[in-house]
Amino acid sequence: MALPDLDTVVAHSFGLEVDGITIKQISEVSGLKMEQDVIELRQNTGDGKYVVKKLPGRPRAGEVTLVRGLTADQSFEKWAKEARFGRMTSARKGGAIIVYDFENNPIKRYKLTNAWPKSLEISTMKAGDTSVLTETLVVTYEQLEVE
Template structure:
C-alpha cells in the first residue's frame, strides 16, 4: 500500500539501482542535491535605475555519498576499479537512488546520469573495536532528476 497523498515518508529505507541491479543494504545516502549556476546580470531599468537580475545558468554536476556495512559483495570495488583504471565506458552508468515506504514499495526515485565512483573508503580498522565496519562510496554524476 502506497503512502496516502498527504503523508510524508520516513527516510529509513532506500537503495541504489545501477544497471538494473538493486543494492538495498545501504545505511546512509547524502548529497542528493540538484543545483545550477546563477547568472548575475547587472542592468538599468526603463527609468534609469540600476538593478541586478538573477538568471538560471547551467546545471551543476554533483556528488552522492553512499555508506553501507562491509560485506562480501564486491560490486562497489569492481565499479571503483573500472573508474580507477580509466575504463570509463564501463564505469559511467545510469542509475537511481530509490526511497521505499514502510512496506518496501518504491515511492520516489532520483535518477543519476553518467554516474561513476570517485572514491571508495573503508572505515577505520581498530583492534578490539565492536562497531560495524563501513564502506563509503562517493559517486559523481552529470545530472540528477526526480523520476
C-alpha cells in the first residue's frame, strides 16, 4: 500500500540502481539536487522604467555522494576503475536513487543520466576502533530527473 497523500516519507530506506542492479545497503545520500543557470535580462519598458527579468538558463550537471558500510561487494570499486582508466563508454551509466516507503515499495526515483564515479574513499582505519568502516562514492551526473 502506498503512502497516503498527507504522509511524508521517513528517510531510512533508499538505494542506488545502476544497470538494473540495485544496491540497498546505502546508508547516506547527499548532494542530490536539480539546478540551472539564471539569465538576467536588463531592459527598459515602453514608459522608460528600468527592469530586470530573470529567465531560466541551461541546466547544470551535479554530483551526489553515496555512503555505505564496507562489504565484500565490489560494485563501487569496479565502476570507479572503469572511469579511472578512461573507459568512459562503459563508465557512463544511467541509474537512479530510489526512495522506498515503510513497506519497501519504491515511491520516488531520482534518475541520473550519464553518471560516473568521480572518487571513492574508504573511511579512516584505526587500531582498536569499533566504528563501522564505510566507503564513500562521489558520482557526477549530467542530468537529474524526478520520476
